Amino acid sequence: MARLKPTYSLTVGSLSSNTDTPAFGPRAFTVQRDMDIPADALHIRMLERAGINLDDEVSLELGFDGENEPVFKGKVVKIRPALDGLSIYALGKMNDLLNLRTASTYEGQSAGAIVSDLVGQAGLESGTLDDGSTLPRFAVDRRVSAFAHAKGLADRLGYELYANRDGAVMFHALGDAAGLDAAAGGLLGAAAGALESAAAALLGGGGSEGYAFGQHLLASQASRRSSPWGTVKVGGESPMSSQGDSASHWLTVNDSDFQGQAGSGSPEILFLDQAARSKDLADRFAAGQMAVIQRTANQVSLRVFGRPQVELGDSLSASDAPEELLNGAGYVRAIQHIFDDRLGFVTDLRVALNGGGG
Numbered sequence: 001m002a003r004l005k006p007t008y009s010l011t012v013g014s015l016s017s018n019t020d021t022p023a024f025g026p027r028a029f030t031v032q033r034d035m036d037i038p039a040d041a042l043h044i045r046m047l048e049r050a051g052i053n054l055d056d057e058v059s060l061e062l063g064f065d066g067e068n069e070p071v072f073k074g075k076v077v078k079i080r081p082a083l084d085g086l087s088i089y090a091l092g093k094m095n096d097l098l099n100l101r102t103a104s105t106y107e108g109q110s111a112g113a114i115v116s117d118l119v120g121q122a123g124l125e126s127g128t129l130d131d132g133s134t135l136p137r138f139a140v141d142r143r144v145s146a147f148a149h150a151k152g153l154a155d156r157l158g159y160e161l162y163a164n165r166d167g168a169v170m171f172h173a174l175g176d177a178a179g180l181d182a183a184a185g186g187l188l189g190a191a192a193g194a195l196e197s198a199a200a201a202l203l204g205g206g207g208s209e210g211y212a213f214g215q216h217l218l219a220s221q222a223s224r225r226s227s228p229w230g231t232v233k234v235g236g237e238s239p240m241s242s243q244g245d246s247a248s249h250w251l252t253v254n255d256s257d258f259q260g261q262a263g264s265g266s267p268e269i270l271f272l273d274q275a276a277r278s279k280d281l282a283d284r285f286a287a288g289q290m291a292v293i294q295r296t297a298n299q300v301s302l303r304v305f306g307r308p309q310v311e312l313g314d315s316l317s318a319s320d321a322p323e324e325l326l327n328g329a330g331y332v333r334a335i336q337h338i339f340d341d342r343l344g345f346v347t348d349l350r351v352a353l354n355g356g357g358g
Helices: 095-099 111-121 146-157 175-179 191-203 279-294
Strands: 006-012 015-018 026-034 041-046 057-064 067-082 085-092 104-110 126-129 134-140 160-163 169-172 208-212 217-224 231-236 260-263 268-273 298-305 315-319 328-340 344-353
Touching (some): 006 067, 026 057, 026 067, 067 095, 095 146, 104 111, 111 126, 111 134, 134 146, 146 160, 146 169, 146 279, 175 279, 231 279, 260 279, 268 279, 315 344
Parallel strands (some): 126 169, 208 315, 231 268
Antiparallel strands (some): 006 057, 026 041, 026 328, 041 085, 057 067, 104 134, 217 298, 231 260, 315 328, 328 344
């Protein structure tokens, strides 16, 4: 069997380098993309700076035998020269949303519409932005970044907030959380939610791959733990109505009647949320917060030969491992590409398992 040769194509500002013409001597690339970290990151080790400057646009493609695919787009944010070479650090386009500070008030807007407006103000491209719930009123202030406001909305709904490899912002649910909007009030375990979740497990973020022990896996490790919270409750800014999002909001003497809840048993956690201005919203936010808590409880980490085509949110399965807990299906929450003269080109993946991974 012929061996595949790892290849790359790098552009920084007006400079270009590739496997056949390795200008300015790149020695290693590490791409890190993780849904738990706001911005994608690229670390380049090279022999000479060759005129590279801060804020230069960066794009990197990786692959085999010249069949390369994009794995990173962003800007140079740090340069560290030394006598034996230098390191270049770049951040993905989501960094622009992190740096945006703005103030806005939204009335009767969906969560997706609010995120879309913030993404536009940051000058970024929108990818998949689900509408989610309609919020009677939501305020954005400049004391925290626009990313923090968008991430807060994502966590309320159980959505993932991330950028695809082209830098487009994604705001939607994946895996077991994908059925929450279809289920009335976001109730966990509802039949409609289960059906949509199953469909999302098959579709993932747009792609699907399967890796088997003895065929594709270079390494595999699983993490299984119980959920830290049995019950999630959400109380709003004096939640005032049980008649839905469009009802008038009046003070109530018994807040507990209008709290949202997801799950059962102990321990219990309470979130106070000013945006939860109705019983329906409180229930939906509780289901979303429970999804956020649960999605990291059961994960599998894999190392495979370089897979530049894998995208965050793609569905992925691991099978045939002798230890049953190393097998399962879910969606990709983290990708790390390593390209150097020691490992060649390998990809590390972290997968959030569907349905508890059982």
